[in-house]
Amino acid sequence: MKKILLVMCLAVSMILLVNQGKAQLPAGSYAKNISMTDYLGTPYTLYSYTDAGKPVIMDVSATWCSPCWSYHTSGALETYYGAYGPSGDNSSMVFWIEGDESSLSCLQAAGGSCGNSGGASQGNWTSGTTFPMFLTVAPNTNQVDIDYSIAYFPTIYLICPNRSVTEVGQQTSAGLHTAALGCPAAGTNALDAAVWKAKKPSGSYCATSVTPEFTLQNYGTTALTSCSVVVKLDGTTQSTTPWTGSLAQYEIANVTIPAVNGIADGSHTMTFEITSPNGGTDQNTSNNIATNTFSIFSNGANVTIQTKTDNYPSENYWEVKDGSTVIATSEPFTATQTVYNTSVCLETDHCYTLWVYDTYGDGMSYGGVSGYVKAIFNGTTVATINGGSSWTTSTSANFCTTTGVEEIESLSSFNVYPNPFSNSTTVEFALTQPEKISIDVYNLLGEKVTSVAEATYGAGSHTATINADNLSQGVYYMTAIIGGQKLTQKLSVVK
Numbered sequence: 001m002k003k004i005l006l007v008m009c010l011a012v013s014m015i016l017l018v019n020q021g022k023a024q025l026p027a028g029s030y031a032k033n034i035s036m037t038d039y040l041g042t043p044y045t046l047y048s049y050t051d052a053g054k055p056v057i058m059d060v061s062a063t064w065c066s067p068c069w070s071y072h073t074s075g076a077l078e079t080y081y082g083a084y085g086p087s088g089d090n091s092s093m094v095f096w097i098e099g100d101e102s103s104l105s106c107l108q109a110a111g112g113s114c115g116n117s118g119g120a121s122q123g124n125w126t127s128g129t130t131f132p133m134f135l136t137v138a139p140n141t142n143q144v145d146i147d148y149s150i151a152y153f154p155t156i157y158l159i160c161p162n163r164s165v166t167e168v169g170q171q172t173s174a175g176l177h178t179a180a181l182g183c184p185a186a187g188t189n190a191l192d193a194a195v196w197k198a199k200k201p202s203g204s205y206c207a208t209s210v211t212p213e214f215t216l217q218n219y220g221t222t223a224l225t226s227c228s229v230v231v232k233l234d235g236t237t238q239s240t241t242p243w244t245g246s247l248a249q250y251e252i253a254n255v256t257i258p259a260v261n262g263i264a265d266g267s268h269t270m271t272f273e274i275t276s277p278n279g280g281t282d283q284n285t286s287n288n289i290a291t292n293t294f295s296i297f298s299n300g301a302n303v304t305i306q307t308k309t310d311n312y313p314s315e316n317y318w319e320v321k322d323g324s325t326v327i328a329t330s331e332p333f334t335a336t337q338t339v340y341n342t343s344v345c346l347e348t349d350h351c352y353t354l355w356v357y358d359t360y361g362d363g364m365s366y367g368g369v370s371g372y373v374k375a376i377f378n379g380t381t382v383a384t385i386n387g388g389s390s391w392t393t394s395t396s397a398n399f400c401t402t403t404g405v406e407e408i409e410s411l412s413s414f415n416v417y418p419n420p421f422s423n424s425t426t427v428e429f430a431l432t433q434p435e436k437i438s439i440d441v442y443n444l445l446g447e448k449v450t451s452v453a454e455a456t457y458g459a460g461s462h463t464a465t466i467n468a469d470n471l472s473q474g475v476y477y478m479t480a481i482i483g484g485q486k487l488t489q490k491l492s493v494v495k
Contacts, residue, residue, distance in 0.1 A: 024167055024314070025149050025332065030196065030215075030252055031163040032147040034058075034095070036140045038132040039104055049093040050161045051250065055180040056093045057168070060144065061154040062100040063107055064119025068154040071170045072125060079173035081131040084180070092180055094131040099150050101136045149314040149332050151359045161186045162219070163250050187249060189283035192220035193227045193274045196252050201270055201294035203328060204345040206302040208264075210294070212257040214272045218247035219287060225278055231257050232271040267295050301348045301401035303377045307340045309333050310371040310387055316364050318373050319355045320344055327352065337369060349490040351400040351419040356385045361392045375399045382413055398428070400489070408485045410435050416466075416478065420492035427452070427464040427480070434458045435483040441466060441491065442477050449476065468493050 034046040049056050059077060061068035071077075077094055084092035098107060100115030110123045126133060136142040144150070148157065148165070158168045158176075160183035168179045196217040201210040212231050218224035224247040231238045238260045245253055260270075271291045275282065282288060305318060305328070313333035320328040328344040346352060356373045358364050364371045364387030375383040375397075383399035398417040415428040427439060438454035449471060452464045466478065473495040480487045 024151055024155060025157070025165050027166045028197070029165045031159045031165045034144055034147075036095075036097070036134045036144070038134050039107060039126065042132065044095070044132055044134075046095070046159065047163075050159060050163055053161045053186040054091060054093050055161060055183050056095055056159045057176055057180070058095045058097065058148075058157045058159060059154055060097045060099040060148065060150050060156075062117065062119075063098055063102040063114045063121040063125060064100070064117055065153040066122060067170075069122035069125075071154055071156075073123075076171065076173045076176065077131065078129060080176045083173065084177065085131060087130070092177075096129070096131055096133045097144055098125075098133070098135050099142070099145050099153060099155075101142055103137065104135060107133065107135060146314075146334060149334065151312070151314045158183070160184060161250075162217075187219040187221060187284075189220050190222040191277045191280050191282055192218070192284045192287070193224055193277040193282055194219040194284075194287035195272050195274055195290040198270070198272050198290040198292040199254070200292075201268075202292050204295040204297055204300065206297055206300040206345040208296060208298050209259050209261040210263065210270070210296075211259045212270060212272070214255055214257075214290065215252050216243065216247070216255050216274065217252045218249055219284065220277065221249055222278065223248055227277045228275045229255065229257060230271075230273040230275060231260065232273070233260055233263065234268055235271070263296050265296050265298055267293060269293050295345075297345055297347070299348060300345045301350075301377060303344045303346050303375055303382075303399075303401065305330070305342045305344055305354070306372075306374045306376055307333065307342070308371045308373075309336055309338050309340070310364050310369045311336050311366055312360065313338070313371075315358050315360045315362075316371065317357050319357075320346070320375075321353045321355060322350070337371075346401050348401050349488075351398060351415065351417045353396050353398055354383045354385065355394060355396045357394045358387075358392065363387055363389065363391045363393075363395075365389070377401055380413065382415065402487065402489050408482050408487060410483055411487075414480070414487060414489075416489050416491065419489075420494045421468060422494050423469060424465050424467050425491070427466060427478075428461070429457075429463075429480075429482075430461045431457060431459050437483075438481045439464060439466070440479050441471075442479065444475060444477075466491070 037043045081094045082088055102115040106112050106114035106121040107125050111120050114121045156168055158166045158179050162184050194217045196215040198214050200213040226244045229241045229243055239258055241257050243255055247253055269291050274288045313336055317330045319326050354375050370387035372386045374381050383397040385395055385397050398415055400415040402414050410431050410433045412432055413430045416425055419425055436456045439452035440448050441450045443449050471493050473493050476491040478489045478491050
């Protein structure tokens, strides 16, 4: 599944070792089932072990991967499996998966052209190994790479009996055992409904209503067929909604609750509480409640972050930052060459930075397929980052939520950055035709305090500088006259 730049082996090894985190499954994700046949022809199913109360250590590696080989030959997994696997105290399990679609010959011998990368195998991976080892070629597939967002090798997950997933990394046998002991206790009560995750509302909304969503899990040993969901806003009950369905133990269902309306501007909490499983009494109330925080900005700027993935979507993510503060971030991408649209509520007349990351380091582009990330405000694209050779692991673009841009036909974009600023700020704008432009800055008393000389600009991109050396700290308003039409932007000077 993965690529490798053979002429940059050291750099690749560093990428594989240090890019631990964002593009992989977030901690606490729900583990999808895995049914695979090992290289000896024996079938295995993940849930058969987790449902028996056994945590599973899953190592997804590649035959050509040097850090993977180093960890494999350290014996940590083999020692763990010997002590806690079926031949030990039988309290745990290990799955080792070759995630790059290498052949059996690559698994069992050094050399060759292996997997999608075409790299040489590090050696005989099966020698002295007793835990099950799986290939992602027939009779198996590479679906595990997609389901578990494998963006680099090795990726080592702990999958707990309740089907939660956590990346544990290249730990010693003792470290793996300690992590496994931290798994939540297996469900033993007959009636035990749980909130797996409070999904929405989360973040900020440019509206006074939200539609709550959460994930329900049956933690009980009896099939869950009904329960009640109490939703509270800032501690006050908003609704009690019945749920019906059928969930076996540890299965989940995404549940949408009727909208909560008339929410005031500001920060809020929303609480989900599960009651009356199957019409009875929940025997474990410790997992019945989850709370999310969110904010309402009824007059905010609704910005769409549009992402088109390349052939390796799990490698990419984006962040919207206000200075060094992360305002919004993407959910994991799973589908290739697919457009995702995410709505982000931001402050009006303010500037932000859109950051895009590629955990593998090939700039969101491979094999002639490139992706992109765009920020779209009021129907206008205010920032674009294309995949390609101009960047590798990360890049950024500035944009502003300036009102009025869409009303000026000859103006395709208009940003002021940075804002807030101390000494100077840059006005970035693009025209579709030549226009005469003047820029003036006023204080809150309406007095003009500085200007950019009027000039005629041709079609294309341009910049102008506003100098704040003589301005005191405070709020100002910039007025740009573009072809006789006015655009206003709030400025903040910080000294």
